[in-house]
Amino acid sequence: MGTFESPIATVDVALFTVSEGRLCVMLAKRPDDAGIFPAVFALPGGYIHVTEDDDAEACARRVLRGKAGLRAPYLEQLCTFSGKFRDPRAWSLSVAYYAVVPATELVGTSLRLAPVDELPALPFDHNQIVATAVRRLRGKASYSSLPTFLLPEKFTFDELHAVYQQVMGVAINKVSFRRKIENQGIVVPVPGEKLYGAHRPAQLYRAAERTLMEFDQII
Amino acid sequence: MGTFESPIATVDVALFTVSEGRLCVMLAKRPDDAGIFPAVFALPGGYIHVTEDDDAEACARRVLRGKAGLRAPYLEQLCTFSGKFRDPRAWSLSVAYYAVVPATELVGTSLRLAPVDELPALPFDHNQIVATAVRRLRGKASYSSLPTFLLPEKFTFDELHAVYQQVMGVAINKVSFRRKIENQGIVVPVPGEKLYGAHRPAQLYRAAERTLMEFDQII
Incomplete structure (x- = not known):
C-alpha cells in the first residue's frame, strides 16, 4: 500500500513489577533462530500483525498474553521510538508500551527479572525505552494510584x-x-x-x- | 523487510497557535488528486520517507517546513494512533506530534486556522488527535512555560x-x-x-x- 517503502513496525513492552523490594522490568529471551540478536534478552515485543491485531495496543496485549500469560495488566502507551539506525536491518519504528503487574501474576513465566537500576546492555534502543518508561512510571506514580x-x-x-x-x-x-x-x-x-x-x-x-x-x- | 506485511506509517501534526484570543489548530488542504479525501482540510501530515527522514520527528519537521514554512517550532511527540479502520485503504499508524508557535510565524502560509472549540469534522481520526493534543497542551500548560x-x-x-x-x-x-x-x-x-x-x-x-x-x- 502507499507510494513509499514502509518502515518495519513493531511493538515493545516494558513490563514492570516489584520483586524483593526492587522495581524490576521483565526481559524475554529472543529466539535462537532470530535473524538478529538471537538468544539475547530484550524487552518482550514483536511485529505488528496487520491481519491479526486491531491496533497497536491489541498487539501489545497479544505479546503480553503470549510471552507472560497476562490477560489484563495495567497497560499504557509510552511513546514511539523510530529511525534509520535503531534496527540494523532497516528503518524501523516501535510503538512502546509499559505495563504494571504484581509479581504474583508472573509466577511460571519464562521472563527474567532485571532490577531497573542494574539493567544489562539490551539490544536495539531497549535501554532507552526502559529509561523513558521508568521516568513516566515515577512521574505518574507521584500523583496517581x-x-x-x-x-x-x-x-x-x-x-x-x-x-x-x-x-x-x-x-x-x-x-x-x-x-x-x-x-x-x-x-x-x-x-x-x-x-x-x-x-x-x-x-x-x-x-x-x-x-x-x-x-x-x-x- | 520483515516476514509480515507492514502497516502504512505516517506522521500528523497538531500545530497550535492563538489568534484573536482563541486557541486554534492549523488545517491543511489535502491535494486535489489525493487517493482519499481529496481537497479536504485535515491535519498537516504525510508518509514517513525511509530514504529521507532520520526518524519520525524529522518527518514531522519536514512536514512543518513544507506545509507551514516553520524551521524550529516547539515540537513534541503526542502518541501513536493506529488500527485497521482509521484509514479506509489499509491498516495504518500515525505518529502524532503537536507543535506550538506564535501566530506571527504563520503569516503567509496556506494553512487554515480552526478554533479548537469549533472544529469541523476532519477525515481519519484527526478530531481525536486534536482532542488528545488539546488535553496534553492544557495539562502541560498548567505546570510549565x-x-x-x-x-x-x-x-x-x-x-x-x-x-x-x-x-x-x-x-x-x-x-x-x-x-x-x-x-x-x-x-x-x-x-x-x-x-x-x-x-x-x-x-x-x-x-x-x-x-x-x-x-x-x-x-
Whole structure:
C-alpha cells in the first residue's frame, strides 16, 4: 500500500513489577533462530500483525498474553521510538508500551527479572525505552494510584507505603504520605479484614477504583 | 523487510497557535488528486520517507517546513494512533506530534486556522488527535512555560496572563497567577524595555529559558 517503502513496525513492552523490594522490568529471551540478536534478552515485543491485531495496543496485549500469560495488566502507551539506525536491518519504528503487574501474576513465566537500576546492555534502543518508561512510571506514580497495580488486591498501609517508595526509588515520610493518601481517598479499608501476624493486626485496604486515579501531588 | 506485511506509517501534526484570543489548530488542504479525501482540510501530515527522514520527528519537521514554512517550532511527540479502520485503504499508524508557535510565524502560509472549540469534522481520526493534543497542551500548560511559545519573544505581563487563559480555556485570577509566575522565575524582565501605549508604560518580559521549563502547579 502507499507510494513509499514502509518502515518495519513493531511493538515493545516494558513490563514492570516489584520483586524483593526492587522495581524490576521483565526481559524475554529472543529466539535462537532470530535473524538478529538471537538468544539475547530484550524487552518482550514483536511485529505488528496487520491481519491479526486491531491496533497497536491489541498487539501489545497479544505479546503480553503470549510471552507472560497476562490477560489484563495495567497497560499504557509510552511513546514511539523510530529511525534509520535503531534496527540494523532497516528503518524501523516501535510503538512502546509499559505495563504494571504484581509479581504474583508472573509466577511460571519464562521472563527474567532485571532490577531497573542494574539493567544489562539490551539490544536495539531497549535501554532507552526502559529509561523513558521508568521516568513516566515515577512521574505518574507521584500523583496517581499507579503503584497500587503492583500490589495484590488487598494490602496493608505499610505495603502501600513500601511500594510507593520502591517505585519512586526514594524514602517517603510515612506520616505525611498517610495524610495525603487518606485525604484523597486513594484506598479504602476492606471492612472486617485484618492481617494477623507477629505484630498487632493490620487493617487491609484496597484501591478505591480498579482504574487509574489521578490526584494532587502525593510525593 | 520483515516476514509480515507492514502497516502504512505516517506522521500528523497538531500545530497550535492563538489568534484573536482563541486557541486554534492549523488545517491543511489535502491535494486535489489525493487517493482519499481529496481537497479536504485535515491535519498537516504525510508518509514517513525511509530514504529521507532520520526518524519520525524529522518527518514531522519536514512536514512543518513544507506545509507551514516553520524551521524550529516547539515540537513534541503526542502518541501513536493506529488500527485497521482509521484509514479506509489499509491498516495504518500515525505518529502524532503537536507543535506550538506564535501566530506571527504563520503569516503567509496556506494553512487554515480552526478554533479548537469549533472544529469541523476532519477525515481519519484527526478530531481525536486534536482532542488528545488539546488535553496534553492544557495539562502541560498548567505546570510549565509551554504557553510562552505562543508569544513573541518579548511580551507584557498582561499578554502572558491572557495567553495562559486562552490555552487553558478558563479565567485565571491575575493576582495569584502573578505571584506564582514571579516565585517560580518563569519569565524575566527585559532590562530597560517597556511597552508605551495608551496606558502607563508596561514592563516587557521574556521566557527565562528558551526550552520548556516545568514548575509546580501554576493554575
